[in-house]
Amino acid sequence: DIQMTQSPSSLSASVGDRVAITCRASQDIRNDLGWYQQKPGKAPKRLIYAASSLQSGVPSRFSGSGSGTEFTLTISSLQAEDFATYYCLQHNSYPLTFGGGTKVEIK
Amino acid sequence: EVQLVDSGGGLVQPGGSLRLSCAASGFSFSDYFMDWVRQAPGKGLEWVGRIRKKANSYTTEYAASVKGRFTISRDDSKNSLYLQMNSLKTEDTAIYYCTRGYPAALDYWGQGTLVTVSS
Numbered sequence: 688d689i690q691m692t693q694s695p696s697s698l699s700a701s702v703g704d705r706v707a708i709t710c711r712a713s714q715d716i717r718n719d720l721g722w723y724q725q726k727p728g729k730a731p732k733r734l735i736y737a738a739s740s741l742q743s744g745v746p747s748r749f750s751g752s753g754s755g756t757e758f759t760l761t762i763s764s765l766q767a768e769d770f771a772t773y774y775c776l777q778h779n780s781y782p783l784t785f786g787g788g789t790k791v792e793i794k
Numbered sequence: 795e796v797q798l799v800d801s802g803g804g805l806v807q808p809g810g811s812l813r814l815s816c817a818a819s820g821f822s823f824s825d826y827f828m829d830w831v832r833q834a835p836g837k838g839l840e841w842v843g844r845i846r847k848k849a850n851s852y853t854t855e856y857a858a859s860v861k862g863r864f865t866i867s868r869d870d871s872k873n874s875l876y877l878q879m880n881s882l883k884t885e886d887t888a889i890y891y892c893t894r895g896y897p898a899a900l901d902y903w904g905q906g907t908l909v910t911v912s913s
Contacts, residue, residue, distance in 0.1 A: 721899055723839075730891055730903040731839065742901070774839055778899050781855045783829070783841040 689713050689777055693786030699794040706762040708789045710775035715755050719779035722751055722760045726771045734773075735760065765791070796820040796902045798892050803907030810882050810911070816875040816892030816904055824848060824870040827895035830877050831903075832888035840888075842866075844895050845875070860886075882911045 690713040700706050710720065718738035723731040733742050735751035738758055748763045762769055770793055775786040802814040816828070827850075830842040843856040845866040854866050865878040875892050889906040 719899075725839075730906055732903075733901050736899055736901065776839075776841075776900060778896075781844075782857045783844075783900075785839040785841065788838045 688782055689716060689780060689784050691775055691777055691784050691786040693775055693789055695789060696787060697790040697792065699792050700765050701794045702765055702767055704765045704794075706765050706769075706791060708760045708773055708775075710758045710760075710786045712756045712758070712777055716777045716779035718754045719777055720751075720753075720758050721776045721778070722749075723774045723776065724769075724771045725774065731774065796894070798894070798902055798904035800890065800892055800904035800907040803890065803909045805910045805912065806882055807913050808882060808884055808911055811878070811880045812882065812909060814877040814879070814890055814892075814907055814909070816877075818873045818875065818892075818894075821894070823873040826898060828866075828868060828875045829893045829895040829900060830866060830875075831891045831893055831900070832886075833891070833906075834885070834888045837888075842877070842890070846896075879909070882909075884911050887911045
């Protein structure tokens, strides 16, 4: 199975901060990676697909980068509505696997 | 508009069975693989399994934790996805989400349905 190591597991930040979350895959997954945002009591919402493509309707302050084994989700200027938990997902091979999640909290 | 509506969750005793459903609308259901993902209370996301489309013989894939106990099926005439869960364990307690798989790569998700396995 491909392990997805996500870091940090949590972070505290202020509105307007630049935030970066990293996922490392245990083997090459090309660009078969998505990033998701989940708020309490809600289903996950996809932000990024194919590692760097912005999902339709998602604000441009979200961006994704990387390929192979190292991936990053960046929020250029954190907004109040961005406080949530973020997950990466690899869909290169079975079983599909998620990162452990990053909880973004208000400083 | 793509919509996925999960249903069928509830309280079940260990060793029992439950069948979840997912009603799809707003897209050509038969053209997509479909997946189930679950989330235990306060925990992260875990992929459960996938069913391919008719052209791929409706073949399935499962996570090791559910293989042999869970069965995914679909009825394209009803735009519906199912998850039959047998021999349930307390560790299967979770919110279960259906989601659109290949080629969409888990883009849209249902609202989830809660399964509680407890005596």
